[in-house]
Amino acid sequence: MTARSRAVLLHAALGAGALLALGPMLWMLAASFMPAGEANAYPPRILPSRPTLEHYRTLFTRLDLGRNLLNSSIIALAVTILSLLINSMAGYALAKLRFRHREQVFRTLSAGLLLPVQISMLPLFLLFKELGLINSYWGVIIPSMASIFGIFLIRQYTLAMPDDLLDAARIDGASELRIYWSVTLPVIRPILATIAIWTFLNTWNDFMWPLIVLSDEAKYTLPVALANLSGEHVQDTELMMAGAVITVLPVMAVFLVLQRYYIQGVMAGSVKG
Amino acid sequence: MRPGAPSSAEQRTAGWLFLAPALLLIGCFFFLPVGASLLLSFTDFDIYAIADPANVRLVGFRNYAELLASPLFRTALKNTFYFVALGGPLTVAVSLGAALLVNARLTRFKSLFRTLYFAPFVTTLVAVAIVWRYLYHPEYGLLNYALGFVGLGPVDWLGDPRWAMPAIVLLAVWKNFGYHMLIFIAGLQAIPEELYEAAYLDGAGPWRQFRHVTLPMLGPTMAFVGLVTMIGFFQLFAEPYVMTQGGPLRSTTSLVLLMYEEGFRWWRMGYAAAVAFVLFLLILAVMLAHRMVRGGETA
Numbered sequence: 001m002t003a004r005s006r007a008v009l010l011h012a013a014l015g016a017g018a019l020l021a022l023g024p025m026l027w028m029l030a031a032s033f034m035p036a037g038e039a040n041a042y043p044p045r046i047l048p049s050r051p052t053l054e055h056y057r058t059l060f061t062r063l064d065l066g067r068n069l070l071n072s073s074i075i076a077l078a079v080t081i082l083s084l085l086i087n088s089m090a091g092y093a094l095a096k097l098r099f100r101h102r103e104q105v106f107r108t109l110s111a112g113l114l115l116p117v118q119i120s121m122l123p124l125f126l127l128f129k130e131l132g133l134i135n136s137y138w139g140v141i142i143p144s145m146a147s148i149f150g151i152f153l154i155r156q157y158t159l160a161m162p163d164d165l166l167d168a169a170r171i172d173g174a175s176e177l178r179i180y181w182s183v184t185l186p187v188i189r190p191i192l193a194t195i196a197i198w199t200f201l202n203t204w205n206d207f208m209w210p211l212i213v214l215s216d217e218a219k220y221t222l223p224v225a226l227a228n229l230s231g232e233h234v235q236d237t238e239l240m241m242a243g244a245v246i247t248v249l250p251v252m253a254v255f256l257v258l259q260r261y262y263i264q265g266v267m268a269g270s271v272k273g
Numbered sequence: 274m275r276p277g278a279p280s281s282a283e284q285r286t287a288g289w290l291f292l293a294p295a296l297l298l299i300g301c302f303f304f305l306p307v308g309a310s311l312l313l314s315f316t317d318f319d320i321y322a323i324a325d326p327a328n329v330r331l332v333g334f335r336n337y338a339e340l341l342a343s344p345l346f347r348t349a350l351k352n353t354f355y356f357v358a359l360g361g362p363l364t365v366a367v368s369l370g371a372a373l374l375v376n377a378r379l380t381r382f383k384s385l386f387r388t389l390y391f392a393p394f395v396t397t398l399v400a401v402a403i404v405w406r407y408l409y410h411p412e413y414g415l416l417n418y419a420l421g422f423v424g425l426g427p428v429d430w431l432g433d434p435r436w437a438m439p440a441i442v443l444l445a446v447w448k449n450f451g452y453h454m455l456i457f458i459a460g461l462q463a464i465p466e467e468l469y470e471a472a473y474l475d476g477a478g479p480w481r482q483f484r485h486v487t488l489p490m491l492g493p494t495m496a497f498v499g500l501v502t503m504i505g506f507f508q509l510f511a512e513p514y515v516m517t518q519g520g521p522l523r524s525t526t527s528l529v530l531l532m533y534e535e536g537f538r539w540w541r542m543g544y545a546a547a548v549a550f551v552l553f554l555l556i557l558a559v560m561l562a563h564r565m566v567r568g569g570e571t572a
Contacts (some may be wrong), residue, residue, distance in 0.1 A: 007379045014374055018389045021451070025396065027415060028404045030285045040413045090295035098281075099288035105296070112304060114560055116508050118529050122536050123309035124302060129323075146298035176287035205397040207511045208529075211536055223399035227515050230403050237407050244400035257397040259388055266452070267459040 025179040025248070029258045032056070049217055055242035065246060066216055068225040073135055073250075075210075075221060080196055086146045088192060091154025092184050096166060097176070106155075106218035113148050118208065125212055139213040140221070150195050157191040157215040158184065194265025197258050204251050222247045293381060306552075313546035320540040322536035334548035337499055340425065346548070348523050349531040356527065357506045360442040364502050365495065368452040372457035373487075387458070391451035402515040405444045406431065409516075434524035435489055441512045449505070453498045461487070493567070500563040504556055528552050 031039040031053040059065040093099075094106050124143065125134075133139035143261045161184065185192070207223045214220055220228065226243050233239055255262065314336055321328040340346045375386045392402070408416050409430035420426040430440040464487065472482045509527040513519050519526035519534075528548060536545030 003379070008380055010374065010377055011381070014380065014386050014539045017371060017374065018386060021390050021393055021447070022416075024384050024401060024404050024408060024447070025406065028401075031407070039407065040410075042413055042418075044413055044415050044418050084297065084377065086294045089291040093291035097284050097288035099285040102288065105292065108337040109299070112299070112307075113383055114504055114556065115303075115307060116504065116552065116556060117303070118508055118510070118532065119310050119553050120303050120306035122532075122546050122549060123306035124312055125537070126323075126542070127302075127309075135555045142298070143302045144376050146295040148299060148303075151295060176283055180287075180291065181282065186555070201395050205399075207397075208533070209516075212533075219438065221494075223397055226397075227399050230406075230515065240403055241407070244397075251397060252392070253367050255392070256388075259391075263387065263391065263455060266455050 028241050028244050028248075031238055032245045034238045036236065036238055039241070049065075055236075055239045056246070058239060059242055059246065063229065065222070065225060065229075065243065065261040066219075068220050068222045069246065069250075071137070071219060072204055076138050076200050078137070078141050079203040080200045082141070082145045083147055083150060083199055084192060084196055087150035088154050088185065088188070089180065089194065091151045091189075092135065092148070092158050092180055094151065095155045095158035096161070096163070096184070109148050109151065113152065117143075121209065121212060128213060133214045134213055135219055137219075139207075140210050143209065144199075144206075147199070153195060154188065154191055157188050161187050190261065191265065193261040195257070197254065197262045200254060201251050238271070274278065310546050310549050311543065312555075313489075313543055314550045316543045318541075318543040320547075323540055325397060332543070336544045340547050340551070345526070346531065349526045349528050349548075350551075352524065352526055353507060353509060354443075355438055356442060356509050357503055359439065360506050361443050361499060363442065363505075364446050364449055364453060365498055367446055367494075368453035368498065369457050369491075371454040372461060373483075375454065376458050376461045387455070390454055393448050394451040396448070398511045399515055401448060402444065402512050405440075405447075406516045409440055419547050432521055434522045437521060437525045438519055441509075441516065444512060445506065445509075449470045449502070452454070453502065456498055457491065457494060460491050483509045496563060496566055500559065503559050507552060507556055508560070528555075 007050070027046070030045075030047050032055060033053070034045065034048040035050065035052050036054070038045055038049060087253070095103060120143075128134050128139050133142065165183055166179055169183050174183070204221075205223065206221075207227070210221045211224050214224060217225065217228065226240075226247050228242055229243055282289055284382050315331055315333060316322075317335070329415045336429050363564050371390050374380065375390065380386070408414050411429040411432065413418060414430070416430065417427040420428070428436055430436050468486045468490070469482055472486050477485065485531055508529055510529040510533065512535070513525040513527055513530050517525045528551065532545045532548040532552070535541045535548060
């Protein structure tokens, strides 16, 4: 086989792969614009006969999905900002500050790194019930405010930062808080960007815990609202596809705009990890 | 600070203060509940206990005895293993295949393909599970329509107990392969070019280069991807919750779905905690097996 025909074959395979990867999402988008009933036809339609926005209108008016979009946005942004602050402080301390029992703390945290979060959910629910956090934003936000994985990545990245920078600031009389905020944070910005995107996407997409802790439809995040809706509207394919688009679009947009930071971060983290 | 220099009082205080919020949160809302989960599994905590905690009694291993005797638990255990055993290797294979294609010397627009293949990973699982439910529709679904062209089917993907779990596996592979592909690409790029040159000079063709250079060099990456995939797949929940509600005939009821139903639908929290603890033991076993394999490699 010549190099040329090998290249053609290779790109045909790559193209077919891309079609398989994107196909379901493209169909979701197309079906969301189809008039009611058109997605349930034989042979299946690929494109809407006459595109309509009626399902989006129904979702945002009668079904009030805008409320859930707002809930998801508030929760995902709050978790991202708070966890970035809390994880970066902890990661920095574990990497650069000297104090007793630091290694023990690090080892204990590491032990929890791969534990599945589901194991904590039953007692956590009972605890939150006592604390009055059931069916509240805080009930979703609090368990995600600190992440062992995030602390880990930040510690790893911060270890590579030269100590001279910190010592120079200390000689200039800067406080430890000031050193963290004005010296360390600017240096570790790349890993913070990666973790911010990672946290935002994970919180937005999270399903099980919000499903457990939120009981009122007006408090539901988008995935919980969508799962709830899909039970009642199982026949309304086009409506459900519009709901799926509304749920996926924000994370897709964040990913596409910031993918450079995200993909590089995942690849760098994995090599070290 | 120079290595070996003593820590100043200021640094000691700052260290603990910086750590405090994270340790408090992780301690109170993760480690403590994980421990409490074990305790809970030795009680008869149920809906009466939710009304009044005075109704809780210690029952020893009764929940575990009940689990072992329960056909539903055995089904959930079997389903979960089936999902992991089918989905794990398939994910590793597809991710590696995609990584080899994207990373091939002749490939153009590498970063474009990388992004496209990664896109399913960032989507919302609940949303794409609903999309796939319609793609799997026995009459109108695109999948059966496409299979019709090659003379296969129609398959009642989510309605047939034999096909429901493979259908969920397919969705899970589609959703996850992009992430592991990135890890494999990073692994491939770390293989020194000289190894391929040496193999080439020894007369090795592409296949033998793959067998004797790429695969051995990717060993640790493969073990890592396998571990992460398996641990993730043991936690199967949203797909059956949204697509099949654990059916048909319980063929897609996973351990976590069982835990959710027992704990949060029937409020049998003691029993559900025992299910959670079995999950914990399974994942612990996987982690230990991984450590032994890796230890064997470095030795």
